[in-house]
Amino acid sequence: MSDVREERDDDIEAVRQMLTAAFESDAEARLVDALRSTHAWMPEFSVVAEENGEVVAFALLSRIMIGGETGLALGPVAVLPDRQKQGLGAEVIKDALRRATEAGERLVLVLGDPAYYKRFGFVPAAPFGIISDWSSAGDAWQVLALNKVKARYPSPWRNL
Numbered sequence: 403m404s405d406v407r408e409e410r411d412d413d414i415e416a417v418r419q420m421l422t423a424a425f426e427s428d429a430e431a432r433l434v435d436a437l438r439s440t441h442a443w444m445p446e447f448s449v450v451a452e453e454n455g456e457v458v459a460f461a462l463l464s465r466i467m468i469g470g471e472t473g474l475a476l477g478p479v480a481v482l483p484d485r486q487k488q489g490l491g492a493e494v495i496k497d498a499l500r501r502a503t504e505a506g507e508r509l510v511l512v513l514g515d516p517a518y519y520k521r522f523g524f525v526p527a528a529p530f531g532i533i534s535d536w537s538s539a540g541d542a543w544q545v546l547a548l549n550k551v552k553a554r555y556p557s558p559w560r561n562l
């Protein structure tokens with residue numbers, strides 16, 4: 403049984419090594435290291451799964467802007483290569499999304515395989531007019547609404 407929790411300072415090196423192993427390159431590890439020193443970093447949304455003292459999975463939500471509103475980017479997400487396809491990725495993603503929902507966050511964007519991310523409720527973002535440097539990726543460019551927003555119409559509508 404894994405312990406899913408917020409990342410601690412003494413996890414940072416293990417997270418770095420796990421990202422490098424999962425992606426077979428250090429690009430994602432370097433991305434996370436670079437984000438740590440920016441305003442985009444939200445420690446409460448940096449989630450690890452630990453088993454027997456070992457960090458086995460990681461999911462990150464960090465701050466982005468969507469138009470004029472604040473939003474979150476999901477990723478990178480990584481699981482130790484010999485522990486993949488055992489539900490650990492889903493565990494850390496669900497925990498990160500739960501934390502963001504409880505914090506009142508609204509929109510999360512992700513670039514990833516729709517066959518995987520649709521199980522968390524993500525849908526293609528392009529039909530909502532949300533674009534980015536990656537929106538040409540088609541259905542891999544996805545959005546999830548965490549909390550509802552209410553549309554408010556001016557008073558003449560109430561007389562209909």
Ligand SMILES: CC(C)(COP(=O)(O)OP(=O)(O)OC[C@H]1O[C@@H](n2cnc3c(N)ncnc32)[C@H](O)[C@@H]1OP(=O)(O)O)[C@@H](O)C(=O)NCCC(=O)NCCS
Nearest residue numbers: 424425477478479480481486487488489490491492515518
């Ligand atoms: C992608 C990743 C995070 C998924 O985590 P996981 O713990 O292996 O996956 P889970 O156990 O939560 O889910 C398993 C399911 O997802 C599917 N799946 C796993 N990785 C997938 C991927 N990259 N694309 C599509 N589907 C994937 C499996 O086929 C399985 O499907 P099923 O439930 O229908 O049998 C993990 O495999 C990983 O670290 N991969 C390498 C790094 C990476 O590609 N990260 C994602 C981009 S940010």
